[in-house]
Amino acid sequence: MGTRKLYKLLQLFLVDQSKKIGRDRLFDVLLAHNLLIRRKKRQTIITNSLHRFKKYSNLVKNFIPNASNQLWVSDITYWKIEKQLCLYKSNYECLF
Structure with a gap:
């Protein structure tokens, strides 16, 4: 359960206990006691090397x-604009 939902659920209890x-x-309290849920990093898989x-080879x-x-x-460059839709932009440059 996330902190925002927990906050909403605790509101009635805190009001009954005269706590604000x-x-x-x-x-801050949950962070101090290591009780925050870590967010999972969602990464778009853009390369399939197992084809x-x-x-x-690298020339x-x-x-x-x-x-x-x-x-x-x-x-x-990949831009995700919807759940299953990505836009692509190619960049070319001369290094030397």
Whole structure:
């Protein structure tokens, strides 16, 4: 049970006991006694490396450029806009 729900459930009991405590103070008390629930980090799985297709090796692992415009890299940014829908943006740049 989360702290906000616990706070709502405790309100009637606290009023009967003539105690007044705010939501933020309840968070502080629970934190001091290590009673807060840790949030699970939800991470979008964007790469499936266990596929049947050819996997290419890293061609720039030991590459040392000696002139400009020899190495280009790309990156994909994922934006989750709905539960099952993502937008993608490709970024290309020249490193050397």
